[in-house]
Amino acid sequence: MDVKHILVPGLGRRDAGAARTLREDALLAAAAAVAAVVIALTTSGNGRHPDALGWTLLMAAHVPSVFRRRAPVRAFLGLVVCVAPYHALDYNHTAPMAVSMTALYTIAVTGRPLRTLFLGAGVLGIMLGVKFGEGMTEGTEALRISGWIVAFLLVGVIVRVHRQYVASVVERAERAERTREEEARRRVAEERLRVARDLHDLLAHSITLVGVQTSVAAHVLQADPDRLDRAAVAKALDDIAETCRTARGELRATLEVLRAGPDDSRGPLPGLDGLPDLAEAARTAGATVDLSVDNVEAPPAVGAAAYRIVQEALTNAVRHGGPGLTVRVGIRSRGDALHLRVADDGAAPPSSPSPSSSSPEPDRPAGFGLLGMRERARSVGGTLDAGPRAQGGFEVAAVLPTGVAQ
Numbered sequence: 001m002d003v004k005h006i007l008v009p010g011l012g013r014r015d016a017g018a019a020r021t022l023r024e025d026a027l028l029a030a031a032a033a034v035a036a037v038v039i040a041l042t043t044s045g046n047g048r049h050p051d052a053l054g055w056t057l058l059m060a061a062h063v064p065s066v067f068r069r070r071a072p073v074r075a076f077l078g079l080v081v082c083v084a085p086y087h088a089l090d091y092n093h094t095a096p097m098a099v100s101m102t103a104l105y106t107i108a109v110t111g112r113p114l115r116t117l118f119l120g121a122g123v124l125g126i127m128l129g130v131k132f133g134e135g136m137t138e139g140t141e142a143l144r145i146s147g148w149i150v151a152f153l154l155v156g157v158i159v160r161v162h163r164q165y166v167a168s169v170v171e172r173a174e175r176a177e178r179t180r181e182e183e184a185r186r187r188v189a190e191e192r193l194r195v196a197r198d199l200h201d202l203l204a205h206s207i208t209l210v211g212v213q214t215s216v217a218a219h220v221l222q223a224d225p226d227r228l229d230r231a232a233v234a235k236a237l238d239d240i241a242e243t244c245r246t247a248r249g250e251l252r253a254t255l256e257v258l259r260a261g262p263d264d265s266r267g268p269l270p271g272l273d274g275l276p277d278l279a280e281a282a283r284t285a286g287a288t289v290d291l292s293v294d295n296v297e298a299p300p301a302v303g304a305a306a307y308r309i310v311q312e313a314l315t316n317a318v319r320h321g322g323p324g325l326t327v328r329v330g331i332r333s334r335g336d337a338l339h340l341r342v343a344d345d346g347a348a349p350p351s352s353p354s355p356s357s358s359s360p361e362p363d364r365p366a367g368f369g370l371l372g373m374r375e376r377a378r379s380v381g382g383t384l385d386a387g388p389r390a391q392g393g394f395e396v397a398a399v400l401p402t403g404v405a406q
Helices: 003-007 009-015 018-042 052-060 072-088 097-110 113-134 136-223 230-259 272-284 300-320 368-379
Strands: 288-293 326-334 337-344 383-388 394-401
Touching: 018 052, 018 097, 052 072, 072 097, 097 113, 097 136, 113 136, 136 230, 136 272, 136 300, 136 368, 230 272, 272 288, 272 300, 272 326, 300 326, 300 337, 300 368, 300 394, 368 383, 368 394
Parallel strands: 288 326
Antiparallel strands: 326 337, 337 394, 383 394
């Protein structure tokens, strides 16, 4: 249902088909013609009864009204051509009043106020000039009629202004509704992207650790089957179980966002206090992790971004670094920004690009991991550089504004 047609009935007609408009105006012209006939037959003292010529002019004056909305000015001029000789021949002056006032109203409601002013002034000037030329009595009667002319013109102008005002209100309401819908879609897209990032970071980290720990257990089983190190196998399996439990808990917390209502909270975000657990998980996968975190204060969003960046960097290091891997994680606070650095000495050969290069080395393809880390940094207004180190290995460096001067 169109809101404009409900709030502004006349406004909706502009969008109606030509046939419908023509039909409505024809019915109105017919009704005015019937009223003119009744007035001409039942009233006297205001001009003589129409004869054949008078009836012809009176009926012909109603024909242009059929096109009053399609061509308001031409319809009004056609009316004047018929009504002017009708009045000049002193036929019943009240009979064509309805169609005349309808034409004046149409001119006012469909045109600019300046056009209405000029046309109204012209009509009144001609009418008063002619009537006062016939005598004071006729001039006084013309002044009385001129009040009705001014009234209908004013009503038309007021209706036009009101329609424009309501149309602007409706347009603003529709624009606001579209804006709300776009904002809702944007928020849904952002939430989906956030959940997708969290799931990627969580699953990639957990699956990588499980894969490394499973490889350790398989190596222990195959190295010397006759002298099976049950303690080493049990530890590897315990590490796998612990990784699965941690991943299940984080996965549940992430997916609860999809079930939560608009007023439900997301629960606490991961932060800097979770970095020791990430380092320990990487150690269980066989890496040596040196974690150094200053006592810094960071907003929850910045802490969560730093957590996810370190998580993804450790995952990539464990996945691509090879055996004997050492990873150094450092987080420092300088001014109003948090400086994060994750560097490893993986088995990849040294390459020429500098640590600030954004292109990864050949054995670490630029998948969604590096893209996700950069998006994490940008989401809090920070920057991130990732690339191979000149002395070998890989480095991730990020600067995340905290807004808290240290």
